Amino acid sequence: MEPGAWGNRTAVTEFILLGLTGNVRLQPILFVVFFFAYMVTVGGNFSILAAIFVEPKLHTPMYYFLGNLSLLDIGCISVTVPPMLVCLLAHECRVPYAACISQLFFFHLLAGVDCHLLTAMAYDHYLAICQPLTYSTRMSREVQGTLVGICCTVSFINALTHTVAVSVLDFCGSNVVNHFYCDLPPLFQLSCSSIYLNGQLLFVGATFMGVVPMILISVSYTHIAAAVLWICSTEGRKKAFSTCGSHLTVVCIFYGTGFFSYMCLGSVSASDKDKGIGILNTILSPMLNPLIYSLCNPDVQGALKRVLTGKRHPV
Numbered sequence: 565m566e567p568g569a570w571g572n573r574t575a576v577t578e579f580i581l582l583g584l585t586g587n588v589r590l591q592p593i594l595f596v597v598f599f600f601a602y603m604v605t606v607g608g609n610f611s612i613l614a615a616i617f618v619e620p621k622l623h624t625p626m627y628y629f630l631g632n633l634s635l636l637d638i639g640c641i642s643v644t645v646p647p648m649l650v651c652l653l654a655h656e657c658r659v660p661y662a663a664c665i666s667q668l669f670f671f672h673l674l675a676g677v678d679c680h681l682l683t684a685m686a687y688d689h690y691l692a693i694c695q696p697l698t699y700s701t702r703m704s705r706e707v708q709g710t711l712v713g714i715c716c717t718v719s720f721i722n723a724l725t726h727t728v729a730v731s732v733l734d735f736c737g738s739n740v741v742n743h744f745y746c747d748l749p750p751l752f753q754l755s756c757s758s759i760y761l762n763g764q765l766l767f768v769g770a771t772f773m774g775v776v777p778m779i780l781i782s783v784s785y786t787h788i789a790a791a792v793l794w795i796c797s798t799e800g801r802k803k804a805f806s807t808c809g810s811h812l813t814v815v816c817i818f819y820g821t822g823f824f825s826y827m828c829l830g831s832v833s834a835s836d837k838d839k840g841i842g843i844l845n846t847i848l849s850p851m852l853n854p855l856i857y858s859l860c861n862p863d864v865q866g867a868l869k870r871v872l873t874g875k876r877h878p879v
Contacts, residue, residue: 576735576754579664581657583648583744584839588655595652601847602645608854609634611868619867625703626692629685630857632712633814636681637850639674643667644745644846651744661735664746669727671745671846675822676719676773682815683777684711686784689808694791722769729762743839745846774822781815810857817852821845 584594612634616622647667651657659667691699726748734757743750748766752759785808792804821844858864 576739577661578739579659579661579746579751579754580740581651581659581744581746582740582742583651583657584843591652591655595649598645598652598847599649601851602641602649605641605847605851605854606638608851608858609638611871612854612857612864614871615864615867618871619863621863622867625688625708626685628708629681629688629712633678633681633685633853636674636678637853640671640678641847641850643671643674648744657744659746664741664751665727665731667746668730668748668751669723671747672723672726673719675845676722677715678818679773679777679822680715680718681712682811682818683780684715685811686781686815687711689811690784690787693788693804693808718772722773725765726762726769729765733757733759733762743842745842747842774819778819785812810861813856814849814853817844817849821849 583591585591613631616627616631644667647659648657688703691702695702730748730751733751733755735751735754736756738754741750741754748762752762788804788808821841858868
């Protein structure tokens, strides 16, 4: 093989993704299933965005963050699923080296912003429930923009670090990736140079992108739970649990799948189990988010009905 575009150290110029299955008969069925899942995810998240846009009642910080989360979900699934669908149609998947590295970067960039945005949403819920008198000043438009900017910056640094660290590895042997998209663990297996530094970077990244946000979310919800217990009104408690319940469900799904994908790297051997977890992480989570938020939130339900029926908000 000729040296790749990233330097003379890399002998592999393309990767062959094995995909979800080698069974040619199953591939058309999988194409239909995942094409449907992709359309549902994109349509559901765009519906949430439209509802937030047309409903004045949803022009609040909480829904500003939810709108950004919907955009991220569209981006995350678009990075992985369309290329996979093309591969299913072609019955093979040859990915140029640079394209594989680019997919790796954008997936970790968008997923990383997702991690921290969920933390910002937990902080927003904390301020709304525990500090209602100062909420409008503590969560001004400038603060909202700053929080989103911090989420993007931290995630960009993390994604760029992993991408650069992978790009300097030697890939001089097999170029067959037992997965349906380019990710860190399956690429580590193909390297014929030491991945010790990559493993350390992954541990540090998992700490800042997973452990720290989970701690902050847990602290926020500990304070929220204590404050909700002091609410005398049954309706007030119900509204607080409705608002926080949808967010907590999304957090559990997102971090649960992410934990199994990246924290269990004691054995980085690729398997069908890893592909199943990848489906949960890249497809199921973005697809469920609009459903979770619409089912748990009457305001979003009302706005979605007006979007789908074409009715305007009553003046």
